[in-house]
Amino acid sequence: MMMLKLKINLLLLLLLSIAIAKAQTNTYKFKRDITGVNSVWHSMKLPDQLYKNANAGFEDLRIFGINGKDTIEVPYLLKQRAYKVNTKESAFKRINQSSNPNGYYYTFQSDATNTINQINLSFKQGNFDWQVTLEGSNDNQTWFSILKDYRILSIKNDDTDYQFTKLSFPDSKYQYFRVALKSPVQPELLEAKISKTDTIKGTYQDVKYKTFDIKNDATIKETVIDVVLENPVPLSYLKLNAQSDFDFYRSIKIEYVTDSFKTDKGIQYNYANLYEGTISSLEKPEYHFENTITSRLKITVQNNDNKPLRLSGLELKGNVYEIIARFDNPKYTYALYYGNEKATSPSYEIEKFESKIPADLTSVTIGHEQHNPAYSIIAEKPLFENKAWLWVLMAVIIALLGWFSFKMLRN
Template sequence: MRLKLKIKLLLPLLACFLLTNAQTNSYKFKRQITGVNSTWHSIKLPDDMYQKTNANFEDLRIFGINGKDTIEVPYLLKQRANQVSLAEIPFKQLNQSTVGEVYYYTFQVTEANPINQISLDFKQENFDWKVTLEGSNDNQNWFSILKDYRILAIKNNETNYQYTKLSFPDSKYQFYRIAIKANTQPTLITTKTTKTDTVKGIYDEVKYRTYDLKNDAKTKETIIEVGLKNAIPVSYLKLNAQSDFDFYRPIRIEYATDSIKTEKGIEYNFATLYEGTISSLEAPEFNFINTVTSKLKITINNNDNRPLRLSGLVIKGNSYNLVARFDDLKANYALYYGNETVQTPNYEIEKFESKIPTNLSNVSVGEEQKNPSYTVKTEKPLFENKIWLWSLMGVIIVLLGFFSFRMLKN
């Protein structure tokens, strides 16, 4: 009787244990979450965690345990990159005039809005001109905005490069006048005035472990391979490039997707992050999609020019945050990951993001632990099963004996 009573008492506990582990036993790793004291919190993903998660973070889950209940916490995955908004401001061209080798174009903004960029498109494909930009509210008294601003276009078999965007601080005038100093008359096809606003994101500087620079005389390329300390998000790269003369050269930035061990060592497969031009007219800064990687490769095509003087670089990335809703403040929460079969979760809070508070406190994420409830077993190949192999050999021997007996009998 006492044994039966004990079994009856243990059955609910066993069922509770199995039910609790059912949701978490397919994840290899977990990290304890502490500091949950309100419904909404922000969670910064640790740097050493990215190399263990799936692509696009499909396997991230937050589970809470409270007695016999297992709670799945809904979250939004956020990255704090620059948010750029671009508004085109209507305008009309009033007139065009020439004084000597200076060509003037006057525009009127049709709405009383500030602008900070004017994009110019010319019929000419090769030019190097100096531009002056002025603003006025009465088309008589003019105030300087830009002076001796250089615009450039080069198109040949090796290069197709244009730098024809005028960038300046926010200006609010009714009239704008562009003066181009050129030895031939520019053919202005289109002009676009815009107001660009940038909400600065949060970037973390990424430390690199190795920096290997090679100037290949055969391919006429400069190749830099950079090894990072961990697989970590990167979205910004700045090169310290110098030269005694102006330059404009094709540049390609790639990231390692995977690696293969060979007799010559480890060989990496790369995919393109950015393709463009590095120029003395623009800051050597490059922005691209936030990508998790542990190795970068930068290739500069020098053509027949002397290689640039490169003295290091700066790498930054946008860290990822989870905005999570904790419905039970008494539960013990942990972050789980390391599941190759799970799909991205679909939570309702994505539809109501506007109702989430903006000022969220951070919770602490502990060190990585192996999930003790992880029970996914890897099935061994059939040929590694000894019983199956012996059975197969027995069948083969019987068949050989049968056919041998028939041959001898005949």
């Protein structure tokens, strides 16, 4: 008898532990097993197929470890290696302005010998097309060439307001810099900003598109490109292959689909802006924007009265999302859970101590998506499931109304 009671208690304990484990994971529709956990800290790359069913802001990502009756939640950091540009301006002063038959010259002196790689010029003129030569010197006598026949341009009219007056060059360390402009008129230089720009390229993965459809609309003078991807994935970089027989500068807008709806004319899409700017023969047609998960893009090029550009494809990339997690006990069985629309972002202490996380982390494997067997939906039952209750309720209401009406008439 004692042995039977012991078995019953063990069975009840097992059922209770399973119920507790399910209570923590039963609000997530999907799970992916995590294998290869053999130390405390690990990293893992989110698979592309996960983005379709996870929340857009990843609020629902959870890692749970289960070992018999115990269920633990694994703290993690979600990181993305994004493209970043850091610009640091250098102090300087304009010490000379002169001209000769070859052009107009502006000389700048740095307060200290700093390394720079960019000079932004601003002019009072609104329309110009000039050639620039940039030189550097440490004694203001012997000059060394940095840029030669570099073109700057400004066009301002009713249709266009475009400027390209940024001098970009390899890192240079001189005390003096001299800008020479070849212009038929006296340039009116309003401002010059000298700076050092450092670019962190980020970690990208190539994104393949399914279809690339170009439509040239002569009525509204636009070229619209619809790009459909295989699956929703992160995007943060686009390079458009554009050619023309002449120089060009046109407005460009990049949008991503947010949702869709059915109409009599078929499926229609709602879009939100990713990028607005200019596509020009003077600059590389490369565009960086915030990492955004989408499955469809729309690119609009405003042609005005010009011939449409020859567009022959594009290159897409997205920043990789990576999880850095702390597994306190390798003996547990771990899985990644997601698919809970009501989930809020977790708050873990490890984000306050990120500097203590080891630099070299081994990767673990995230398995294939599967439906979470513990997932359950608590359906809110209607107050009255039986129609008879509705008839009874209506009868009571009618009786009360009749009684109050009779009482008022008698008075």
